[in-house]
Amino acid sequence: MCLSKKILGSLGLSVFLLAPLAGAQASAAKDQQVSQYLASQKAEQLSLLERLVNTHSGTLNIEGVLKVGKWLEPEFQAAGFTTRWIELPAAMQRAGTLVAERKGPWWHKPPSPVAMCAT
Structure with missing residues (x-):
């Protein structure tokens, strides 16, 4: 019985030590993707950049x-952001601001809006 405990203990230690290698391989595969x-x-x-x-x-x-803004808006939406324009009074003679927001998981604080085409 003592021998099987040693074998099981060694097997468990091997799995514990080799698990990060499997994770690294999965990470490398994801990096490749x-x-x-x-x-x-x-x-x-x-x-688009041009x-x-x-x-x-x-x-x-x-x-x-x-x-x-019209070119960037669908790019943000495709990445999971919600977008909206903040209009400015006509007297300011500015186009307004495109705001793109993406809500994070509940354990993160709400993200700050990403402002594009700021006036």
Whole structure:
């Protein structure tokens, strides 16, 4: 009986010591999936970045700010964010602000809104 306790104890210790290796392999596989996904999206993301950078969207260019916001809004929504525009009085001559929010798990404090196209 003593021998089987030693064998079971050794087996349990082996499992305990080898478990992190299995986790590392799973993590490496997940990293590979993320890398492949990013590589597959690279051309599309560079195209979006080029459009954003080449669009005159300074604070006083209301049309440009709205255009950039309309391009970014579906990107945020696809990532699980809820979006809304905060309108400003016309007298301010500003486009307003696109706000994107994503609620975290209950044990995290509520996230601060991410403001895009700020005036």
